Amino acid sequence: QVQLVQSGAEVKKPGASVKVSCKTSGYTFSGYYMHWVRQAPGQGLEWMGWINPNSGGTHYAQKFQGWVTMTRDTSITTVYMELSRLRSDDTAVYYCARDAVFRREAGVNWFDPWGQGTLVTVSS
């Protein structure tokens, strides 16, 4: 079955960077775009961008451009999201969410399934 297993919780100081991993299994890694979505405590969902695991190409939401980097390692079918220059309002649960349609361009599809989430706490 399709599984997305994310790395564990992180505590970071303001100005630092964090890198969250999403280990995938149970499907053709290169065939589905992967998205990252975050959720601040008690708040709604915010889409950050996607990565094409086949080419490594990325597309970030305007808010996160220059600030987030999404990468992948095809040898271990894992995608990563790195957020730099952390601030306290970056405290959130970060989710990876797979695009639902095989080899169809991102930007029209839905997200299924989702990882279990990674809590990133930014505090001095």
Place this chain on the structure above:
Amino acid sequence: YELTQPPSVSVSPGQTASITCSGDKLGDKYASWYQQRPGQSPALVIYEDAKRPSGIPERFSGSNSGNTVTLTISGTQAMDEADYYCQAWDTSTAIFGGGTKLTVL
């Protein structure tokens, strides 16, 4: 681009709950719905306005008309109590509604 949802909806067990999501020209786009139970990750319940993924009960349905998409839960059960988010794409950006807390009284 914004998607607007009511912050909360209440329903009695066994009754029908309707959650709306409004946005400019939303009828020209496809919408999806996600259920998020407390402490859990979001899960897809409706895609392409009205399609149900395998494993989602038939009591979940969706519709799209004009500028509004609607998630309808018929015969609501206690286990349906959760936050629900609509989502659509606008200029290559995924937009989520603010979420609706469904309370089953």
